[in-house]
Amino acid sequence: MFCTLRKTLTHNQLLLSCNLPRRTYISDMRKSAFEGTILRQIRQQIQFDLQSYPPKQPIIKFDSFTVDGRPGERSIRLDRQYEDEDIKVEATMFDGAAPAPSANESDGVPNADDMQLHVTLIVSISKEERNRFLEIVCSAWPDSIEINRLLTRTNKKMLAEPYAGPEFEDLDDDLQDSLYDFLEVRGIDDKLAIFLHDYMKNKDKTEFREWMEKVKSFIERK
Helix, strand or coil: CCCCCCCCCCHHHHHHHHHHHHHHHHHHHHHHHHHHHHHHHHHHHHHHHHHHCCCCCCCCEECCEEEECCCCCCEEEEEEEECCEEEEEEEECCCEEEECCCCCEECCEECHHHEEEEEEEEEEEECCCCCEEEEEEEEEECCEEEEEEEEEEECCCCCCCCCCCCCHHHCCHHHHHHHHHHHHCCCCCHHHHHHHHHHHHHHHHHHHHHHHHHHHHHHHCC
16 A cells, blocks of 8 residues: 555655655564563562562651651651750751771772761751751761751841851860760760661662652653
């Protein structure tokens, strides 16, 4: 049917007319096979993840903190009250890694098993008036909290380049210890670091599976 052409068509036009539908059919076949391969691999990955890392029930409470897991986002938030203070903690998913303190190195390169993952914490503490607050940037390692910097902020218009204070490690040692105690009585301590690492491992797997499901759904859509 596709080759029923008028005699006025040139030889090249005849070949093009005959081959075009067949090429389109082959292209569709290849596309269908390619998408089928992707879908099969995605389903296998999802199934493997579900068997290896069964999903856990969302945790909404840790000690005195309420936990907002923020599904679909790369961070979570914890809130609590301490006396007349509002305390908010923003915690990222794993955003880096570093050699563990006791890591064994071969040729100066630490083994993957000796690396410890990193979570960034931003602790915001405000008083009753809530027009000024203290912001403390920390690192959460697998079993410890490390303070990096302290800042004071207001709800008023921010300066273009506000003075951010010295590096934490440049402060007097006794002051450093006191600031760690200050955080500890407010629940920002090693127990929180352990909780966050366990929580983020589960969140990382959950977000990955959700992402795979969205990719699968898109490819399946006709």
